[in-house]
Amino acid sequence: MSSKVLIVDDSKLARMGVMKVLRELHPDWESVEASNADDAFKLVKQSLPDYVLMDYNMPGKDGIALAAELHELDANMGIAVISANQQLEVIKRARAAGAIFLPKPLTEKALAGFFAMTAEERNRTEK
Amino acid sequence: MSNASLGLDDLELDALTELVNLGVSNAALSLREMVREEVALSVPEVSVVSPDEAVSILGRTESKQLVAVQQYFEGEISGRALLIFPETKSLELVRAVVGGTPSLDEIAELEHEALAETGNVLLNGCLGTIANNLQRSLKISLPEVIYGESSDFFSATGKQPIGDSVLFIYINFAVRCGDIQGYIAMLLDMPSLLALKQLIRNFIERVAGENSPSKANNG
Numbered sequence: 001m002s003s004k005v006l007i008v009d010d011s012k013l014a015r016m017g018v019m020k021v022l023r024e025l026h027p028d029w030e031s032v033e034a035s036n037a038d039d040a041f042k043l044v045k046q047s048l049p050d051y052v053l054m055d056y057n058m059p060g061k062d063g064i065a066l067a068a069e070l071h072e073l074d075a076n077m078g079i080a081v082i083s084a085n086q087q088l089e090v091i092k093r094a095r096a097a098g099a100i101f102l103p104k105p106l107t108e109k110a111l112a113g114f115f116a117m118t119a120e121e122r123n124r125t126e127k
Numbered sequence: 128m129s130n131a132s133l134g135l136d137d138l139e140l141d142a143l144t145e146l147v148n149l150g151v152s153n154a155a156l157s158l159r160e161m162v163r164e165e166v167a168l169s170v171p172e173v174s175v176v177s178p179d180e181a182v183s184i185l186g187r188t189e190s191k192q193l194v195a196v197q198q199y200f201e202g203e204i205s206g207r208a209l210l211i212f213p214e215t216k217s218l219e220l221v222r223a224v225v226g227g228t229p230s231l232d233e234i235a236e237l238e239h240e241a242l243a244e245t246g247n248v249l250l251n252g253c254l255g256t257i258a259n260n261l262q263r264s265l266k267i268s269l270p271e272v273i274y275g276e277s278s279d280f281f282s283a284t285g286k287q288p289i290g291d292s293v294l295f296i297y298i299n300f301a302v303r304c305g306d307i308q309g310y311i312a313m314l315l316d317m318p319s320l321l322a323l324k325q326l327i328r329n330f331i332e333r334v335a336g337e338n339s340p341s342k343a344n345n346g
Binding site for chain 2: 010011012013014016017019020023057058059083084085086087088089090104105
């Protein structure tokens, strides 16, 4: 089944990088992009993505704060925070916000794992 | 703007910032191990400026007296990298790294060594990650701790050779003793800047794949 993914990163190149990995896994999936948390929040309400992949360290609101807001909005949305900043505290905060932490640079394996985990979680809550 | 001197377009500057972000994040992870608590990082700002502009940017900080840890690097890209912060903050950084409640005498005694080690960890982490992502290796010298005003670090009157341009990275990192505003500067000569530009283009192609701008647009 085709899904919709929102990619949030202030770096255009980073968004292109995430897109490349996503295309390799799911060439048929739809994707939308935002360069900051505020635009991302608006886009989520408009286009209701199944998954949101966001950078952590962004000007303005950071990715973990955005993750918490989105999780509040829809607990079923698959949310991943992607960052090269792999300090334990950052990973813990991402989890507490209802997101899964994925190290940057993003790999196909990590992204596929995130999709599988989210699907499993949804199945469990639907049962 | 001075970025034009290097001829980096928006996407190339974006890629350079992303490289720096990867490098600094990796370096922060190592620093976190040293201070045993989270190192908060700001979003890095990257610009390419002349040595004169670098002096004036650093001159705007609240403290005239600065301390820097300097390391030379050699490879396809050669130059020197500096971790710079106000001298008044260097003791706070030492306290955070040493831990406990050392006396002023102890701090003074350990200052040089702790600064060199911290600089070594941050600069190596940063340079190493950038080099890995550019798929090049760099030989990095031992750290030196230098004290002075901004002009001492970048001016032609200093005993060290200056570069044609300074890749200037401004980043705040905070540890428990409060904000320690730090800068990372890399001085590169013209051949290294040209080599860097090409390596950045290759990096963009690897990261973005088929979405990267075609080679026809490289001119």
